[in-house]
Amino acid sequence: MTLRIRFLCEQDSGPDRDLSTDASAGETVAQVAYRAGVLIQQTCGGSPSCADCRVIVKEGGAEAFEPMEMAEKSLLGNVFFITKERLACQAVVKKSTTVWVPNPKRIKDKRKK
Ligand code: FES
Numbered sequence: 755m756t757l758r759i760r761f762l763c764e765q766d767s768g769p770d771r772d773l774s775t776d777a778s779a780g781e782t783v784a785q786v787a788y789r790a791g792v793l794i795q796q797t798c799g800g801s802p803s804c805a806d807c808r809v810i811v812k813e814g815g816a817e818a819f820e821p822m823e824m825a826e827k828s829l830l831g832n833v834f835f836i837t838k839e840r841l842a843c844q845a846v847v848k849k850s851t852t853v854w855v856p857n858p859k860r861i862k863d864k865r866k867k
Contacts, residue, residue, distance in 0.1 A: 755779050760852040761792045762812065766859065783809060783842040783853060795858040800843035805829040806861050807842040814851030 756776050763771040775790040784807060787794045798804035802825050811818065816834055826844040834840070840853075 757847055758850040759783065759786050759790075759847065760813070761787060761790065761855055762852065763792055763855045764857040764860070766857065770854070777847050779848050781847055783840065783845045783847060786847065787842060787855070792855060793858055794842045794855055795861045796843055802826060802829060802841055802844055805841060808839050809842050809845070809853040809855050811838045811840060812852040812854050814849055818847065818849040818851035820846040820848055 755778070757779060758774055759777045760772070760774040763773065765771055773790060773792060775786060777786040782800075784794055784796060784800065794809065795806040796804070797806045800807075808830070811834075819840060822830070822832075822834070822840075823844065826841050829841065830837070830839055842853075842855075
């Protein structure tokens, strides 16, 4: 089944870059983003341990993804209903969704502090 993922990518300035692409059920958000040319910071390479690949789910809710595994819960907590955050490297897509992707530069700047 083909799904659509819409990426709203934060830019250095100006409006978010808006890009939609096809995805297959069972792919992670990071896999789809890579194929679409969307840059998501992935410091640990998906081990998962860095939590730098956070995206915010704007449409589709928790139902758009397979449930969180323990490794993701340990990094994000069990508060999706508040934060709407998922780890792109762990979030396995099962329905069409829209995610907001923070600017990787902002994540690097945050790490320097
Ligand atoms: S890439 Fe590090 S937790 Fe996803």
